[in-house]
Amino acid sequence: MSTMVKPSLQHRLMTEHDLPGVMEIENRAYPVPWTIGIMRDCLRIGYHCWAYEQNGGLVGYAIMSMAMDVGEAHILNLCVRPESQGAGIGRRMLEHMLELVRDSGCHLILLEARPSNPAAIRLYRSTGFEQIGRRKAYYPLPDGREDALVFALDISSA
């Protein structure tokens, strides 16, 4: 009988030096990726930008803003490199985001997902997120625009 040992997932704050690796993943993971300028702005503004590594290599990243005055966190980007998807990394990254939000004192987490993204939708629903709305034509597509489903999780009841 063989035993599968999952490589451990390390997290650390993202820095400017990570951006080439982040962009290499971003460009392959999304139909309309963020630009490096958007990533840089997220770092400069002081959003919570985290890098996730396995065996010393970047496998994913997550970016979140927190509005402490209203107690709301907003997950803006959660991304696992295509080769590593479906292995539980996205769920562990999301759990890390939830831990950060709990520790911060925020009570609500918001995020958007494309209706055409079943992996993300299943991940969020199975974590307790509920759909609270729909933003019309929110995401650009190579040939048009796509709505966003808006999800929320009340962390005080999670």
Ligand SMILES: CC(C)(COP(=O)(O)OP(=O)(O)OC[C@H]1O[C@@H](n2cnc3c(N)ncnc32)[C@H](O)[C@@H]1OP(=O)(O)O)[C@@H](O)C(=O)NCCC(=O)NCCS
């Ligand atoms: C969405 C994403 C972050 C999920 O991360 P992941 O590491 O692939 O997902 P996990 O292996 O942790 O799986 C978590 C859950 O997602 C769902 N899921 C994952 N892959 C799926 C697939 N191909 N189809 C349907 N559901 C899927 C399942 O509910 C799964 O839970 P389960 O394994 O207990 O059934 C990842 O696929 C990704 O980075 N996609 C590209 C970028 C993106 O779309 N980000 C989200 C923006 S809203």
